Amino acid sequence: MELLPQALMDGVMLGAIYIIIAVAFSLVYGVMHVIDFAVGEWIMFGAFAGFYLNRATGMDPFLLLPAVFVVFAVLGYLLQPVIQRVLSGKKGNPLLMGLVFTFGLSLMFRGLAQTFFGFYSLSIPSRFSTGSFFFEKGSFFLTVSHVRLAGLVYAIAITVGLQYLLKHTDFGLGVRALAQHKDAAGLMGVNNRRTSAFVYAIYVGVSAMTGVLIGTILAVSAKMAPEYTIFTFFVVVLAGMGYLAGVPAAAFLLGIIQSLFLIYLDPGYTLLAVFGVLYLILLVSPTGLFRKGV
């Protein structure tokens, strides 16, 4: 019982990592209806960018986040028209083509990363990555690592920022209109191509920043991507496909299940528990936890 505060805190902080890998993905799905298999690879590229920028400049990875965002947002902006073209084809099944296309991208990105960055696992050093707060009262104790707490703050900031963008700006209004009805939004003067390109740019930029954070908290390697792609899908499906506001709850739920299982039950069955929960929830509510997914 004395481990419960720790288990919950660890779960919340694991959840924070899941929020940041899934929140932008959920946004891009809501607007473009593209299931981007390369999400893990954007995280990986971001992590490598953070690693090399940190090595070159000596700056703390947290200070490098804006630069990484800008570089990757530009990349995403330039790549989006290609994906848009695949998705808006007249023949075949455009959604399926989108899946195949991004799956191909993910394989190519992974191969490129191994060729250019090598096969070693790396780590991004940060002044936050070593310290922790420690609280003790009676037999209860709680350790909160600085870097994971910073990750939690970042996750909350990104979620609040994206929500603000969606709900309180003209751009966000356009995005929501597009998500509801493309043709009607077009008739109201929303530029589909440009808005989608901006959304994709934000998604790639945020994913890359997430990579920097993961590289700081955990590790960076050319083989890291598939693991994060799977967790992204898990969180987004649980939250409801395209329902951004559901992401934090789904991510915290996943983190806490994982943490409780690791600590109290058999750690060997953690993933079974996680996917068992996903299966049960989808069985009861196929559109996600809040019944608001697509």
Place this chain on the structure above:
Amino acid sequence: MMRRIFAALAALVVAGPAFAGAPRDYFKVGVVTELSGDLATGGNVTKRGYDLWAQAVNEAGGIAVGGKKYPVKLVYADAQSNPFQGAAAAERLITQEEVDFLLGPYSSGVTLAVAPVVEKYKVPMITGSAESPLIWRQKFLYTFGTIPPINFTGASAIQTLAALSPAPKTAVIFGSNDTFSKATAEAFEAAAKQSGIKVVKFNIVPAGQDLTPLMSAVKGLRPDLVAFGGHDEELIKLVKGLHQIDFAPRALLMHYGVTEPAFVEALKGDANEVFGGAVWTETTPTKGQVLWKDAPSYAAAAVKAFSVPADYTQAGSSAAGIAFQVAVERIKATPPLGESARAELVKALEAVDVQTFYGRVKFATEGEFYHSNIGLSPLTVQIQAGKVAVVGPAKNAMKAQYPMTPWSKR
């Protein structure tokens, strides 16, 4: 036109087998290893070892058979860190590339999938890396390995730690859920019990997971020793996680991966004082009869070729090549090797007893270590000032840094 193309293709298919067994003036050596996927780090370390052997043999003119020297040519197939892909890759190397023998995978999981394939086609294979005892218990006739199994080497590290003062009394042991890591954790557990260390928690955990929550729970148990069986990235994540929650047990033991240069490179000062197991380091006193005269000369050749220091997996992989070289020279077989020559090669491998830069290579011919190398002694290592130091049980061992310095005092 199409008909002509088909006729030409048909002719090629029919004529294909006629080329099989055509004389070659070189040995064609198949290599199945993990060049991509989760285990790409280790897979590429074995590749360095195999490449370095091939380069050294070819620089010397090749393998000497009956007064003539035959160079070796390595043909790679990527197992993609997946046992099924590994088995398919081995089959392709054997049936299409018609290789004379095989150098095997990095991981035990892939080796276990490839071994039945080489058994079926009767093509000898030596793995320069796989360490799970499961491989040797199945008594595959055509599969050999240069690194002793983990139940032979893992125990030694625990015994070294048990002899330290004050001796660790309690341990938490866990391993990742893959063939090698699981075997490592089991070996640690058995040895701890034998050495009188109480195992307060033992778990096999899903591969690649963030184990920080589990470590928080372990922190509450305050064990003297934390021992973990896993691969490179998992080890790095674990050490970072322990630092993040500010928990330093008296001793932190891992097995393979600690000696990989990437471990120190990624963790910098945090890598210091972590214990590991090995069977070879650059300073191991050996006297080689083939290619390299001792460990330092091999280490120098490795740095010259790849600009990265060699670890025991790379050395074991080069030693696998040497074992084949010695056995082929002994049976005086010229390429390509037919089925009877390959059967003879297996017998020659069983008779190999050679001193190399890596130490003695002698494969067991019976018992639970069947066809595994029993010529080596296990070493306990510790990262000290960013370098791999041997701290037991060798005579020239350095003093272990124990207990571990708390993270806040580093």
